[in-house]
Amino acid sequence: MNRPKLQDVAARAGVSVTTVSRVLNNRGYLSDDIKRRVDDAVSELGYRPNEIARSLIGQRSTLVGLIVPTVADPFFGELASHVEGALAARGYKMLLCDCHDTPEREEKYLDLLQGNRVDGIISSTHNRDVAGYGRADLPIVAIDRRLGEGIPTVNSDNRTGGVLATEHLISRGSRAPVHLTATDHPGNQRAAAYRERMAAHGLEPRVMAYGYNTSLDERRAAIETWLTVNPCDGVFASDDLTALMALEWARKTGRRVPDDLRVVGYDGSAGLQLAVPGLTTVRQPIERMAARAVDLLIERMTDAAAGATAEAPLPVALRHGWTS
Amino acid sequence: MNRPKLQDVAARAGVSVTTVSRVLNNRGYLSDDIKRRVDDAVSELGYRPNEIARSLIGQRSTLVGLIVPTVADPFFGELASHVEGALAARGYKMLLCDCHDTPEREEKYLDLLQGNRVDGIISSTHNRDVAGYGRADLPIVAIDRRLGEGIPTVNSDNRTGGVLATEHLISRGSRAPVHLTATDHPGNQRAAAYRERMAAHGLEPRVMAYGYNTSLDERRAAIETWLTVNPCDGVFASDDLTALMALEWARKTGRRVPDDLRVVGYDGSAGLQLAVPGLTTVRQPIERMAARAVDLLIERMTDAAAGATAEAPLPVALRHGWTS
């Protein structure tokens, strides 16, 4: 038998579809008798309202798209998990848009999400120049990335993170720490803070950028080559995975950590923290970032007039392990 | 201005909605002139068909629900990423159902997915006795878990995995390796293989089960206590995170690895592999498992008669690192 619909419930309960709908939505006055009859029919039939039809009428899908580079990365996996949790608590579902680290997929997904009439989008990728965001006329919130005019961004305090990491390395005796990052563009506040603190101590900053859209293996190779060629006694990596690559290079080449090489990572996702509890790292408040992004998005979804309020960045903290 | 609909396009192109629909879907014969006029109107208006309306008519949503314990766990993050990739390649979207490790959420999501008329479900949680799966009358595929009669399961070769890990530990000189696992129920083939190989070598098997739905911190505490109280010279952990907990315990208590304690994990997700390249582990073919689950599901979605064919388990492999 086919999936029951409203009509079937109505027929079984001996009432009109209007009445069934009202019972289901608890709207208007219903006699107890009718309520019972409808409820019985519903459970006997195992009826479940078709949310697609409801979406079409209500002009809202209670669906939100989350665009991430890939949830295979523990940081984004954790972020996605928290975003999902915050959305579910507010009655929204989440369509996961995993870009597998390619900008083309991001562009495609942006289109698909609009076609599917999602109520909003949360985006946290690092591909620059994805044009679609400007054209989209639905609520969007970015995490740790500027998407364009009028699109609010949730950030943690990247400047302070860069300061904490750099000062920590220097205070532990590092005189020539390098900063490993994906790209060294002007908006990169962690790199800016690193440069500034190095200069303040009279040290020469060195930033090694391996670029986005390089595979993990390529990144590892690039870093190992760089570290081998350029002598240094410290590493401030812009994410934990990269820090671990430096650690592995040290092990392979016989450097002692932290005596020969001090290593500080960034992100502090729970999964990696568990895997390598000793890693010194700057922890981003991942759960709070997710929660705020969801709050901001829902505000914009429900109140069209909501402006792009400038939000204070969320606080980060240094976690000191044995790698430094 | 409101989002344009078919009617607006029709008005602008000076044709009927029927014609616009046909141009959009490339159905029937259309004159080139009309095609052009419609295409122009579409792009001038920035029209995008409402997929919700299409779903309602077509009786299919091209939506698949993925139910996982949590994508904050690198293994499931990677699995989710591959499932998403395989689904996207076939034209399906993925609703991410992150259970945050609780059975109640799983039950709820099962209901929600049916209400949203997803075309199918892929489930990979370990909560036992979730009743909903039996009642659901839509295509379901399980990954690494038996959900019930008629629901196909995609497995990797857990028996061989257990054999490889146990034999490896013994061959490296371990005489008293313990098996750390969530639950030691009869269907657990890794544990069964461990017991069998231990017996074959005349060694006494010891299985320590920490239980599901314990937090990571609780798990760590339980394992550390157990290892401290029960002398052993090897650990076969049923997942990598647990193996890393054993490693951390060894570091804290001054055990040398692998001399005093040999450690073998399970899963071999890319993220953790990168984090701890030296960990000996049994690699599951995560991408292949995801791909097969998607294939199986689509087969069942498109061919109602598709039976629950017994699938051969996918091969696993031992990756030898310095922890053993």
Place this chain on the structure above:
DNA sequence: CTGAAAGCGCTTACAG
């Protein structure tokens, strides 16, 4: 080659 009408499964004014 093109259009008017019915219908997907619901909700919501509007009557009664």
Place this chain on the structure above:
DNA sequence: CTGAAAGCGCTTACAG
């Protein structure tokens, strides 16, 4: 307190 009818944005026989 309950029901008949219109409509959400599309597609699809059915005519012409």
